[in-house]
Amino acid sequence: MVYGSAEYRKERDRKVHNKVDTRIQIIDEIPDNYFKALCYFSLIESFAQEYAKYCKGTTKNFCDFVLAFDTKYSFLCEIDPVTLYYDFESLLQDKFDLSFLDHGVYYNPDHAIQHGKANEMIATLNLEKKDGRIAHHRYVNLLYSLRSKLSHELSSHNDMLLTNLHLLDKYPYYNRCFRSYISSDKSIEDSVWELVVPIGFIRELALECINNYLAYSLKNKNDPFENERMDRKSHITWCDD
Numbered sequence: 263m264v265y266g267s268a269e270y271r272k273e274r275d276r277k278v279h280n281k282v283d284t285r286i287q288i289i290d291e292i293p294d295n296y297f298k299a300l301c302y303f304s305l306i307e308s309f310a311q312e313y314a315k316y317c318k319g320t321t322k323n324f325c326d327f328v329l330a331f332d333t334k335y336s337f338l339c340e341i342d343p344v345t346l347y348y349d350f351e352s353l354l355q356d357k358f359d360l361s362f363l364d365h366g367v368y369y370n371p372d373h374a375i376q377h378g379k380a381n382e383m384i385a386t387l388n389l390e391k392k393d394g395r396i397a398h399h400r401y402v403n404l405l406y407s408l409r410s411k412l413s414h415e416l417s418s419h420n421d422m423l424l425t426n427l428h429l430l431d432k433y434p435y436y437n438r439c440f441r442s443y444i445s446s447d448k449s450i451e452d453s454v455w456e457l458v459v460p461i462g463f464i465r466e467l468a469l470e471c472i473n474n475y476l477a478y479s480l481k482n483k484n485d486p487f488e489n490e491r492m493d494r495k496s497h498i499t500w501c502d503d
Contacts (some may be wrong), residue, residue, distance in 0.1 A: 263342060265485050275480045278487075282472055286465070287310040295424050295461045296416055302464045303409040304405040309475050315489045316502050324409070325402045332467065338369040343380035344436060344455050346399040353390055354383055360455055368429045369436045371401055399436070405467075422458040432462040 266274070285305060292298040305321070310327035317323065329339055344363075347354055361371055362377045374380075381398075387393050397403060411417060418424070422437060429435065440453045479486040496502045 265483065265488070271480060272389050274459060275476060278476060279473075282476075286469065290465075295326045295426070296412055296418065297422060299418075299461055299464050300412045300416075302374070302411070302461075303405075303412065306468050306471055307409075309472055309486075312489055313475065313486050316494070316496070318502065321403070321406050323397055323402070324406050327475070328402050328405070328467070328471055331471040331478065333474060334469065334470050335401075337375055338405075340370065340371070340375050340401060341380040341384065342399050342401055342404060342457060343374055343377070343383060343397065344457055346380060346383055346396065346405060348454070349395060349399065350383070350387060350392060353392060354386060357386060357406065358383055363438075363455055370430060371435075374436065394479055404457065405459065405464075419421070420456045421456065422456065423461060426461065428460045428462070432466050434459050434463055 265271070280458065282375070285301075289298055289301040306328065307324055310324045311320070313327050313330070332338060344360060347358060347360060358379065362379060363374070370502075374437035384393070384396055388398060398407070402421070408418060408423075411419060420439065422428075432476070435458050437456050437458045438453060439456045442449070442451045444450070477487055478484075
């Protein structure tokens with residue numbers, strides 16, 4: 263919906279940008295990366311829910327928004343072969359392994375996708391009629407899974423989010439992890455590949471999507487929060503329809 267004069271829209275855009283910048287500065291000062299990541303995700307989601315007109319389906323709303331307004335990270339719409347392999351290891355281990363990842367080499371998602379293993383695994387899972395969870399392994403969905411784990415458990419899928427020391431400090435990558443643990447009263451030692459999402463990447467993604475959304479709103483003469491009105495029912499019911 264077109265609103266206001268050109269001057270008003272530019273001023274409104276400036277004020278929203280300033281508000282975002284202020285919130286980013288506040289989040290940047292949080293010393294704990296779990297809380298910091300949760301706040302960056304919340305900032306993304308505040309715009310994602312507006313873009314979706316506050317419809318139910320928070321996972322879909324988040325993913326659709328990120329894919330619509332990200333222009334830097336083309337891998338986000340792809341399937342991650344590593345988490346997919348571990349999810350369906352019993353079905354895939356006879357035909358596949360993760361040997362295309364070399365120990366001592368840091369791979370990012372772009373490198374992993376180039377091998378085409380995800381598509382081969384998907385074809386096998388389709389034949390086995392085990393394709394129901396495949397979409398959960400899109401990188402953008404994995405980000406929402408991380409957001410949910412932070413929100414519900416205040417933890418991450420691995421401890422790497424806690425550190426600020428990364429080879430790739432603003433880009434996801436895979437890390438070889440050696441584990442030692444007890445399972446069913448047995449001592450287990452093994453090694454696995456972990457998908458690492460640095461705090462710097464989450465911050466960059468938030469700025470990328472939000473800034474592009476604001477540019478889109480200004481270009482199309484839309485208020486960036488046109489659906490967050492005083493007559494929005496949830497203000498008094500505390501429930502969205």
